[in-house]
Structures are given as C-alpha cells and as structure tokens.
C-alpha cells in the first residue's frame with residue numbers, strides 16, 4: 286500500500302474503535318475513569334425547603350400586614366425536625382441548612398434583625414416573599430438524571446455521586462495495553478550507555494501519557510532480532526488488546542517490526558503517513574482484533590503519533606465523546622518545502638482578546654526532543670501549502686498534563 290495521508294490514517298484508525306466492557310468500582314477509586322451509567326437523584330435536591338442563612342423564619346403574610354416584631358417560638362438547628370409557628374406574630378430562629386416547616390416561608394438573616402429577650406425585630410429593610418429559602422426539588426427532582434454516561438469522573442462528579450449515595454459506579458474498562466520498545470542501541474535509563482548508545486526514554490514517556498488517563502500498562506523492551514521479537518510479540522498479542530510499539534518500523538536492516546507483525550497475522554492497515562514527524566508509522570489489526578500502533582523510534586515522532594492518533598482512539602474506545610478541536614493563530618511565518626503534512630512544536634498562550642496564539646519553537650528537526658518540555662502542542666499545518674503566515678489559524682494538538 287502506498288503512503289496514506291493524515292486524514293486517511295485517521296479514518297482507518299477511526300474504523301477500529303472498540304469497547305472493552307464495563308466494571309463497577311468504588312466511587313472514591315473512580316476519579317478519571319469514564320462513567321458508563323446515568324446517575325439519578327435518589328430524592329429531591331434539595332430534599333426539603335432549606336434555609337440558606339442563619340436568622341429567623343416567618344410567614345411573609347404577617348410581614349406584608351405590617352408586623353415587624355416577632356416572638357421567637359423555638360430555635361432550630363440543621364438536621365432537626367422542622368418547627369411550626371402557631372400564629373403569624375411568631376418566628377423560628379433557624380440555622381443555615383435547616384428545613385422550613387410549611388407554616389413559614391421567608392427567612393431574614395441575623396444581620397437584618399435585632400433580638401431583645403424573646404423578640405426579634407426586623408430593621409428597615411426590604412423583605413421579599415420566599416427570600417433565603419432554597420426550595421425543595423429546585424435543583425433536581427427525585428428520579429431526574431444528575432449525570433450522563435460517557436463523562437469523565439471529575440472531583441465534582443465524585444462529590445455528586447456521594448451526595449446521592451452512589452458509592453459504586455459503573456465505569457468503562459480500558460484496553461489492556463503493552464508498551465513495547467525496540468532497539469539494541471537503547472539501554473535502560475539507570476544504566477550508563479557506551480559512547481554510541483542511548484538511554485531508553487520512549488517507554489517511560491508513553492507510560493506517563495497513559496497515566497494522565499488513569500491507565501496502567503506493562504512495558505517491555507525487545508532486541509532487534511527476528512526470532513526473539515516474534516516470540517515476544519506473539520505472547521503480547523495473546524495477553525493484550527493494544528500494542529504500542531516504538532522503533533523498528535523504518536527502512537533499516539534492523540527494522541524488523543513490520544515483517545514480524547505480518548508473520549504473526551497482524552494485518553497492515555497502513556505503513557507510512559505523509560507527515561513529519563512520524564512518517565514510518567505502521568498500524569494494523571490482528572485477526573483476533575488486537576490493534577498494533579507501531580511508531581517510529583524517535584521520541585518526537587512517538588509523541589506526535591501518540592497524541593494525534595492513539596489518544597483520540599483511546600478516548601473514543603473508553604466511551605468519551607470526542608473533545609472539540611482546538612485552534613490557534615500562528616505568531617510566526619513558517620516555510621516547509623516538503624510534500625508532507627507538518628506538525629510543528631508550538632508554545633501556546635491566550636492573548637488579551639481570548640484568542641489562542643501559537644509560537645513556533647526553533648527545533649532541530651524531529652530528532653530534537655529537548656524542546657518538547659518547552660512547548661505545549663503540535664500545530665497541524667496543511668499538506669497543500671508550503672508557506673504559512675503569521676495570523677493564520679490551524680488546528681493544534683495539546684500535550685502535557687490533561
């Protein structure tokens with residue numbers, strides 16, 4: 286197959302969205318997971334007419350008739366059974382969060398009254414019927430949906446779940462993911478490389494991105510040896526739903542990944558995307574449905590392919606609705622002479638008219654990963670053009686902590 290465009294690669298990956306089922310989890314362990322059920326109010330919210338201030342509760346009709354001094358019939362704390370008044374010249378001293386009896390409908394805060402002995406006198410203020418009362422069911426009615434499925438479980442959603450007594454939440458199951466790096470020249474990060482070796486960083490970096498999605502993955506490193514690679518990948522295909530590979534997919538003599546995947550029955554859906562970085566990206570599906578995203582080894586290529594292709598696949602497969610695209614305005618002119626879709630590293634900021642602005646980092650090509658920490662996103666510059674001007678607006682793919 287010929288090299289595909291970025292759009293074609295994206296469309297091919299979109300056809301491979303999968304669901305991995307659901308599982309119940311304790312709500313306090315559910316932060317960052319994707320909700321797989323709708324949540325309903327177990328009772329009206331609030332469940333009773335509730336005072337929103339500390340003060341006195343009275344019948345507005347008595348106030349409307351000109352009464353300003355009220356006998357305090359009782360003091361009522363939050364959580365107590367509502368106290369009734371017997372006549373309009375009585376009131377209940379009431380605390381924030383306490384329930385109003387049907388005989389009272391309006392609350393005046395302490396700041397607006399004077400209390401002498403057993404009598405509360407309202408100062409010269411404007412009182413409105415029903416003020417400082419949060420009516421029963423005003424936020425949600427019993428049985429009403431309070432949260433829909435397909436949402437990320439945020440701290441606010443977790444609190445809401447607790448408030449309705451939902452201590453077990455159904456969430457989507459993530460795929461089982463193996464991160465597999467390759468390359469005989471790559472030594473573990475805690476070993477000293479020879480002058481011509483490098484330390485491995487892709488595995489840790491991919492794993493860190495997955496962690497921001499509250500996913501856990503296993504990491505392996507393979508030698509550039511066809512036989513051993515075949516054995517290891519065969520085992521991974523049995524144990525995982527998704528293989529994220531780095532390295533070994535280019536044209537070099539030791540780039541064995543495409544051949545080995547082919548031998549193992551992983552059908553190539555594309556190899557090579559018309560883009561920079563990440564051109565040698567290989568993507569395929571096994572007959573038992575496991576997916577293989579095989580990225581070129583260069584860390585910037587890995588980062589681009591991960592955020593541009595894998596993360597959207599992951600979000601959809603976790604049951605999330607697609608996040609709206611983000612666009613930014615170029616702050617510099619760029620000239621890119623190659624017939625490839627160029628993803629440039631940019632620093633983003635929002636200007637004083639709320640427009641996202643993208644400033645290009647001066648990187649030394651796609652092998653330069655030292656700039657990733659100083660930038661926030663890749664800006665996707667269309668294939669059809671070579672010259673991009675300051676002020677033009679293009680799509681950006683953010684990275685960093687989500």
Ligand code: AMP
Pocket residue numbers: 466467468471483484485486487488531532533534535537580581582583584
């Ligand atoms: P490859 O795609 O296998 O030809 O690898 C290209 C280059 O990517 C290597 O020479 C390294 O510079 C880099 N690379 C490959 N694997 C890793 C890794 N695990 N961590 C960091 N850099 C890597």
Ligand code: MG
Pocket residue numbers: 467468469532533539540582
């Ligand atoms: Mg290699």
